[in-house]
Amino acid sequence: QLQLQESGPGLVKPSETLSLTCTVSGGSISSSAYYWGWIRQPPGRGLEWIGSIYYSGSTYYNPSLESRVTISVDTSKNQFSLKLSSVTAADTAVYYCARHPLWRGLLRGWFDPWGQGTLVTVSS
């Protein structure tokens, strides 16, 4: 059964870079059928897609965050990572990683399964 697990610091100072890693177990991140995505949820609020990456390194980003986001993949470790620079309090959120399948050959799929999520607080 495929499982995803986020890891990284739970507290980041304003203006610094948030870094998280998602470790995939029970399946290969190098499958041609899937992208791998990051989604976040500020406390008490809705879901926001951050971006998704293919095992080849091809990425799609949310334009609202694109200037500050880098998503990378390490197929040897079956992991993908998120970096978000110049963070502010508005970036405080639970960050989720999830598998993001291609649908009819395009990035038109859903997110399933999800990691349990990790709360990242931006504060000095």
Add this chain to the structure above:
Amino acid sequence: DIQMTQSPSSLSASVGDRVTITCRASQSISSYLNWYQQKPGKAPKFLIYAASSLQTGVPSRFSGSGSGTDFTLTISSLQPEDFASYYCQQSYITPITFGQGTRLETK
């Protein structure tokens, strides 16, 4: 960006009730619409893809319909474990966007 608007934002219902949640897209998204259930402190759970296809293992009391800009999620007979928040998500075009959520509460 495609805006996804859910209604109602919150809903009170009782066990056994039939409930319907609506999701409207700001432009046509064909049938590229997915639904999730989220319980407090937990990750979202994937329920329905392509507007009306039930994910494996999801109870048949859940159903989805719609195409174009208007979609619905229906729970035919509410069970105690169904009280949660529900989100729609369009996958027609990036940026992928979610509805603001519908909180289903016990009456």
